[in-house]
Amino acid sequence: MLAGDALARVTAHGLGTRSAARLLVAPEGVVLARAGAADVLVPAADLRAVHDEPFQVGKVVPRRGLLVLDWSLGATLVSTAVHLRHAATRPDLEAAITALLPTTGPRS
Template sequence: MRWDWLLAAAQPSSAPVTQWPLRIALVLVVVAVIALVLLGMRAGWRRRARLQADLPAPALPPSTSLASVVGPVPGVFLGSTAHGDWLDRIVVHDLGVRSRATAEVGAQGIALRRQGARDVFIPAEALHDAQTGRGIAGKAYERDGVLVLTWELGGRLVDTGFRADVGDEQGELHEAILGLAAEHGRAGEGLR
């Protein structure tokens, strides 16, 4: 018995490509749409930076380690937003950039040492409140998954999100920051 007909039927074959100009045009349209979306995102980020240009750069942490009350606690710096609006990201001075970080609480304030972005120091006098929440800067997590620090920068209240790698360490960090805010008479001033 001959099996040639079965082998011929099993061979993959495709129709010859026709209408090359139409296919190339469709690919170019898709590439152009993607490019326009990326350019629009970039323009929005730059516009936001222009609107926030009056916001001063946050202080840098001391070069030496703080006399730590808690920390350093490894985690993720989630970004900063205008107080009370967790979608209004602060983009100037790398405050909107998500990055790996460590948080350290000392009597002078809170040091957020970041990888690949500018470090941030929140002086104890500028700290208003610390609370846990579901998210910040467009990122949502489980209940109480984000530590939100409310602090003053250039006369404006800013919310900064930090998520510790280990939940117990986040609780210790939260308690230490609340204690620091209470020492400076500011506990609860930044409540949403």
């Protein structure tokens, strides 16, 4: 979806196709390895934030809910939500993705 606009679904690069996916974090960025759809690489330089949301359009998950990546797709800020099958993986994934976020100064 477009960041900040829950009703605007992004379809570029097949992003509008829902599918089971694995999140893989590497120094180059985050790969959404999707079943039945093309994988998507979010380059580390394009990452803007990682956070939790209880829902996005068509997806509702209680408690910590969805793991959401905010990232730049060209000049457009988009959000990609992933429902983690194993909640125990969340802290490590969030830490690994946070480590890739571009810095504009010292982190607090």
